[in-house]
Amino acid sequence: MPKPDAPTEDQAEDPAKDPTEDQAEGPARETSAARTLLRLWPYVRPVRTRLFGAAFVAIIASCTGLVFPLVLKWLVDGPVADRDLGGVWLGALLLLLLGVAEALLFGLRRWLVARPLASVEASMRADLYRHLQRLPVAFHDRWASGQLLSRGTTDLMLLRMFLAFPLTFLIVNGTTIVVGMVILLAQDWTLGLVLLTPLVPLVIACAYFEGRYMAVARRAQDQVGDLTTVVEESVLGIRIIKGFGRHRSQARAFHALSHTLRGTELVKARLLAAIYAVIMMLPEIALGAALVLGTVRVAEGDLSTGTLVAFLSTALALRWPVESIGFLLAMSQESATATERYFEVMDAEPESSVAPVATGSSAAGGSGLRFHGVQFRYPDAPEDAPAALDRIDLHVRPGETLALVGATGSGKTTLTALVPRLHEVSGGRITLDGEDIAEMDRERLRTLVAVAFEEPTLFSATVGENVLMGAEGAAGDAELERALGVAQADFAHALPQGTATQVGEQGLSLSGGQRQRLALARAVVGSPRFLVLDDPLSALDVHTEALVEAALRRVLRDTTALVVAHRPSTVLLADRVALLSEGRITAVGTHQELLRGNAEYAWLMSGAGGAPATGEADPATAERGASSAEGADLPAADGQTEAGVVSAEREGLR
Incomplete structure (x- = not known):
């Protein structure tokens, strides 16, 4: 049975939008993701010591991986070239110890962030629930329950994942890339400049990607809230649905919302595919050019074999930090929209719990x-x-x-x-x-x-x-x-x-x-x-x-x-x-x-x-x-x- 074509980016807009969606997309375009995510700082501040400690440990672990190419350079130009078997065993032992140290450091990082991030999520969920109890009835009359439910579950889960992984590794991978480029330039500045060539196009592509992906991510999260509302209403109204035999119409409504959400997710997937293609293609082209140039220079005697091996090993070690930028930015954009949706509710004016000063008129x-x-x-x-x-x-x-x-x-x-x-x-x-x-x-x-x-x-x-x-x-x-x-x-x-x-x-x-x-x-x-x-x-x-x-x-x-x-x-x-x-x-x-x-x-x-x-x-x-x-x-x-x-x-x- 042929499936209907997925809606385009414009068609993926949900017709049954919640009251906040129109006003929410404006800030998504006008406010940067970084500024939005900074609103999480009051919740992160109590656990900042462990988070900063975990980030520092992850940086040490990541930079430990950059020592491997230096050991390889020493092995190739030294013990291997001199046929020194003892030196080869010593180099192998160093590589083993570096691998064990890197694994232990990454394990320590995960242990450091697990408990504090669970407490951050619990604190945010408790504040949201407490605030919902204090909001006036008029607010609850305007908002669909599924929209509020999705903010207290899906959005907070995204924020916990952001604090655990993208936030840390945007810092870690950025530091690793800087340290790695310094090492590359120190080994051979000509080859280093070749690898730096894609830097400007990558920055432009990421900036363009940020604005488009944030708008689509916001639309998808709002549509998840609409879908949650339909599911909740169907469960609570199951007696009416069965009594009037309306299960088919409810199924059609659910299918329509699911199809709309599917279209929006496909738009997200196309954007991710495009940014991945750019992020992976440009560095690979630069790496290939550096490999050809380095091989020619080794053949001409201008560059040692160990230096070329170390250079290429360092460049390969930087592949994951560079390629991960795409999905780290995507997760950051989704987390920014989740933060925006969370604070839309938290910014709503609650009922005043303190009586105003009496005027004497009563x-x-x-x-x-x-x-x-x-x-x-x-x-x-x-x-x-x-x-x-x-x-x-x-x-x-x-x-x-x-x-x-x-x-x-x-x-x-x-x-x-x-x-x-x-x-x-x-x-x-x-x-x-x-x-x-x-x-x-x-x-x-x-x-x-x-x-x-x-x-x-x-x-x-x-x-x-x-x-x-x-x-x-x-x-x-x-x-x-x-x-x-x-x-x-x-x-x-x-x-x-x-x-x-x-x-x-x-x-x-x-x-x-x-x-x-x-x-x-x-x-x-x-x-x-x-x-x-x-x-x-x-x-x-x-x-x-x-x-x-x-x-x-x-x-x-x-x-x-x-x-x-x-x-x-x-x-x-x-x-x-x-x-x-x-x-x-x-x-x-x-x-x-x-x-x-x-x-x-x-x-x-x-x-x-x-x-x-x-x-x-x-x-x-x-x-x-x-x-x-x-x-x-x-x-x-x-x-x-x-x-x-x-x-x-x-x-x-x-």
């Missing part, structure tokens, strides 16, 4: 949770797009539970994300007990506010560890059991190892309702002062929901809570209700007040699936919505809640 904020003219616009939103939230004024009194109701896309989740500062407000301010959250240390803020999201996220850890993530300090079994009881997550005790059972990646070994209950338990385990719940009961059946609501009522008595609600049964947990419509609070009141006085709210509570087409509904529509909400959902929910209270009391929930 003292008059009042108690509880309060929104003061809050506005929010997503950073990547078009300039002419309306704000996601516009002039939000809302007060959740101490100990009060406020339900937030609105149609899909009205901004409910965005509003809840502002309280723990997952996003920063674009205007206005939010206060907790009169203190502006923008002037609070983030760590302190997030110990005061606990959150549970509609889409629960669990980690590859035990049930107990997942729940106790929400507790400040060392929480014990009593707190764990109380939280599981509130969330009606007693199923955890029936798991194979109870609360010590590993839930697996993303918690996908559990049902959606089980994951949601564990996420709710994580939110309440620390008895937070402020609780933000984003529709935390959406995946529960009505009976379990009633039991959870009954237990939650006890928790919410001492907590200031903001609860996103879509169902009347969840609304009944709240003391008051706020209606959010198109990014603005349009009504606040009790459930019954809004049900009878607000057409949009009645429409939402009727289960019609969304807000009416206009801001007002005719009285008949509003009345039908109110009747539906009161006559169908609410009494049933009340009955379930009452039954849940009785059940909870029997279980001894506190």
Whole structure:
């Protein structure tokens, strides 16, 4: 079966580029590889003594190899010419000792660099992971997870290899070439100048190669990140792929990215082949010319046989240092792009962990949770797009539970994300007990506010560890059991190892309702002062929901809570209700007040699936919505809640 032609260098560009690729190729062209690699110095500095020591040992070992030709010259012009058998054995012993010394020195070099370079890689990976935890949610929304993963694995492996081999041997081979050329010129300056002839063309070729190869290497590494993203999404979404029979389309997407990466790698291979051809051809031509000229001079008696042998042996000893320049430069370019990609993430502005100096403006904020003219616009939103939230004024009194109701896309989740500062407000301010959250240390803020999201996220850890993530300090079994009881997550005790059972990646070994209950338990385990719940009961059946609501009522008595609600049964947990419509609070009141006085709210509570087409509904529509909400959902929910209270009391929930 014929294979498609590899894309050209221009066609090898990946169409699905990550957000950083366009801005990354500019620095790749403008910043030299050496300047980029210098950014590694803070990580290398703690181990610089061993690295410099290893480089010095390697230089001694490499230069030891240049002594071989001098011994050969002595052997040929001395013991061999004089037929001195003892001298021949002495020369052979010297060559053997030099070979053993060279091998031992190179072994010592490898031993010296192994441990420090492993520590450099571990330190860089730890810093990257720590920095990723401190970056704002908006950063993670923009970046593909595969791009971040490839920077923490493939790129760091390239940097460790660079520090272990290319960095050292660019210095070692450069020194060896200089020392070797001095020896060659000292032996015969005419032949030495012949071998120096390719120097200028080689420098020009390497300079041209550097710029082109760095751009292609960067493109290939970005495409590896894209490919990693596809693989990761396919693994995490395997249930969707199998459920909808989309394995062929996913395979096609993977093949397309693989084919694009293959084309880019072929471009790299062609560039390497070209530079190798130049680097190997020019010195070989010069060496051949020197050999012819040297042979003629030996025949004419102008040059001794030993000198010619030593000269050619020295030139051959310099072949590997010269020929290695190509792949050492290639590895250096790839390492420079890996360094650039690594610091693209490290240079991203993290969330500030230190609270700014208080301005005194927050003292008059009042108690509880309060929104003061809050506005929010997503950073990547078009300039002419309306704000996601516009002039939000809302007060959740101490100990009060406020339900937030609105149609899909009205901004409910965005509003809840502002309280723990997952996003920063674009205007206005939010206060907790009169203190502006923008002037609070983030760590302190997030110990005061606990959150549970509609889409629960669990980690590859035990049930107990997942729940106790929400507790400040060392929480014990009593707190764990109380939280599981509130969330009606007693199923955890029936798991194979109870609360010590590993839930697996993303918690996908559990049902959606089980994951949601564990996420709710994580939110309440620390008895937070402020609780933000984003529709935390959406995946529960009505009976379990009633039991959870009954237990939650006890928790919410001492907590200031903001609860996103879509169902009347969840609304009944709240003391008051706020209606959010198109990014603005349009009504606040009790459930019954809004049900009878607000057409949009009645429409939402009727289960019609969304807000009416206009801001007002005719009285008949509003009345039908109110009747539906009161006559169908609410009494049933009340009955379930009452039954849940009785059940909870029997279980001894506190």
